[in-house]
Amino acid sequence: MATILLIDDDIEVLSINKKYLSGEGYTVYATDSPQKGIAYAKKLKPDCILLDIMMPQLNGYEVCHQIRQFCSSPILFLTGKGSEDDKIEGLTIGADDYIVKPYSLRELKARIDIHIRRAAHVNTPQNDNTLVFHDLTIDKLAHKAFYQGEDLMLANREYEVLLYLASHPNTDVTFEDLGIALFGFYQESDRRSVMVNVSRLRKKFEGNPTLEHMIETVWSKGYRFIVN
Structure with a gap:
């Protein structure tokens, strides 16, 4: 099953998401530290990364930028920052999706599955290459x-x-x-x-x-x- 990395300084959000996604069969790693999140991404090469924006020390935009230097896995921002400018900045910095809190856990799973399937399809050899x-x-x-x-x-x-x-x-x-x-x-x-x-x-x-x-x-x- 796919491996998911959660990076969020909100312990309650981490716990809820990890419990739900683990129950859906994913292998889930979670951390409330941006620096540890970057290290985990480098070590694990997860199939999908869920990333908060408003975090101490390093915000999500900077974390996303650093991860993009070595990892092409889908990155989904999960954040309370819902303005159009926030979304555009997130997508421009290299994220694949932008989900505003509060959100449905079922929708979250659906979006994760879509991005993982797309990434797998992109990396599948084709006849006309x-x-x-x-x-x-x-x-x-x-x-x-x-x-x-x-x-x-x-x-x-x-x-x-x-x-x-x-x-x-x-x-x-x-x-x-x-x-x-x-x-x-x-x-x-x-x-x-x-x-x-x-x-x-x-x-x-x-x-x-x-x-x-x-x-x-x-x-x-x-x-x-x-x-x-």
Whole structure:
């Protein structure tokens, strides 16, 4: 069964989540220390990480940033900070999902399962393992993208955005299409999250003339991956 790492300075929240998720069959490790959480993530390479934001010494954004230096496991923020700016910062820093407290434990489990399945699917070998567009190469097995042979160093979400768009070249991809591909579900409030993830990918394309114009915005609808 999957391994889950919980990092939260609220002992009661840790206890409730650990008890519930353990009862659902997960192997659960929990800590109220951000520093220990980073060490556990490095040692355990868990299948999913649940991370609080408001913690002493190191906040969740900094913990997420540090974990992303060595671990690509899905990271879900569980937090009372529910403003749009908070969510955007969390997604931009490298999180895969953002869940505002209080939340349903059943929904939490559903989201964990979605992200674990997606991560497993991404790492599963496929028959057609490479997409090539001029100087851009997408290696599905390695979960990486290369421009003129140089690794673009994409985060998980950036890679998933690119792979989905590149798999539908010269086609209008709606916000809903991309949202479902990224999160497994979509509601209109998810549009901003989709836009943030596309923006993060575009920043990785900056300075590469061939790439900068490959993703076009389709006004009020979504995006188009341009291949000439």
